[in-house]
Amino acid sequence: MAQDPISLRDVLIEAGIALLEEGGMQALTLRQTAARAGVSHAAPAHHFDGLPGLLTAMAAHAFKLFADAIHSGREAGGTDPLQRLLGTTEGYLTFASQHAGLFHLMFISPQVNRADPVLGPHATRAYQILREACQPFGDGTPDETLELAVWSMVHGYAMLGFTADDPQRRPFHRRPTFAELLAELLAGRQIPVINPLAPASDTR
Amino acid sequence: MAQDPISLRDVLIEAGIALLEEGGMQALTLRQTAARAGVSHAAPAHHFDGLPGLLTAMAAHAFKLFADAIHSGREAGGTDPLQRLLGTTEGYLTFASQHAGLFHLMFISPQVNRADPVLGPHATRAYQILREACQPFGDGTPDETLELAVWSMVHGYAMLGFTADDPQRRPFHRRPTFAELLAELLAGRQIPVINPLAPASDTR
DNA sequence: CGGAATTGCTTGACAGTGTCAAGTAGCTGT
DNA sequence: ACAGCTACTTGACACTGTCAAGCAATTCCG
Secondary structure, three states: OOOOOOOHHHHHHHHHHHHHHHHHHHHOOHHHHHHHHOOOOOHHHHOOOHHHHHHHHHHHHHHHHHHHHHHHHHHHOOOOHHHHHHHHHHHHHHHHHHOHHHHHHHHOOOOOOOOOHHHHHHHHHHHHHHHHHHHHHOOOOOOHHHHHHHHHHHHHHHHHHHHOOOHHHOOOOOOOOHHHHHHHHHOOOOOOOOOOOOOOOOOO | OOOOOOOHHHHHHHHHHHHHHHHHHHHOOHHHHHHHHOOOOOHHHHOOOHHHHHHHHHHHHHHHHHHHHHHHHHHHOOOOHHHHHHHHHHHHHHHHHHOHHHHHHHHOOOOOOOOOOOOHHHHHHHHHHHHHHHHHHOOOOOOHHHHHHHHHHHHHHHHHHHHOOOHHHOOOOOOOOHHHHHHHHHOOOOOOOOOOOOHHHOOO
């Protein structure tokens, strides 16, 4: 074959994502996925180990998109450490709200086999981005307490955003933004200067 | 014995909880619940509006248990404001780990009808307990930023505890405790004294 | 070059699920 | 006594995931 034709495996993953984003986890079934991909209902069994296998492969794909999202969020934050961390968390939250189904797959669905090694690399990459964004606020070495504090807070903020989508039931007069929460968390820390070693030079 | 005031409705809720705690959300089906309650497979339809109705009723029950759990956690914290807040969050986390299925029902399951008014009272009561535990760390009035920061952090900590149950994949050398995370969050705050004689005349 | 094995998918079946329609036993109110 | 109502049962239907068998095309290899 001259060119590698798109494998049914990838088509199925795309079809599954489409179903997930259209109708949530309820709509994501093996048979519907196969139908959308234009194959028979048992075809997916030859590429994935049942429904959990398909969901796990989709979760792996989702982790890659997720790591890309928080990476570009960090890059959008420029060079200022606080803006970089904020951009990272904004990427986190934007992905969670724009791809709620994939987020659910990545962090919640009990059908995903979390021991599968295909999940590891991109999940680790995503965490490394968060870790590096936290680094300037520590004493130079990785501060696991700060990392987990930021991670827990942004993750919880995203999850609570899903749950309390009924405005009337929200206990807040005005829901604080995550930036305010992060400022609260970092209030006890020294905010690092932008370029501590070099002589004062403006940002371009 | 002679009088049998236990309604089938309550029996079904208990049966559902038993199934949920034994086999997770996968095992919680209408028909299994009916079978465990000793009735026919269509009996639940006369007490709940389908499976979502049963799950919503179970979630309401769960919110009551949850509010009780964080209430006793707060009481166990004694009178010191920090210990009270810590006890509250510990109650939160203990409930989440010991009743993972109910926690999933309360905050995650898309089948639960979150607009149902039966969810409101106990969910509100739970949040009020958290709010009051945060109050001493504010300037006297409810500080919604601090409340949401604490809530997001404890919620995210609980959720991440579910996800990353594979020790090998955890990015931490030693997973920081939630008390350490809370200390990090409160590091920018004045820790209130235990028995303030003039509560409102604190430093400003 | 030609059978044989493998791959990729289809077809068909089965048990299990939620939901609906119809039926029934038992109690209640008049 | 009788009608009506409540609480459930029975049966059916469409849909689900999974498995076994089959089949056509490709690849292997002797």
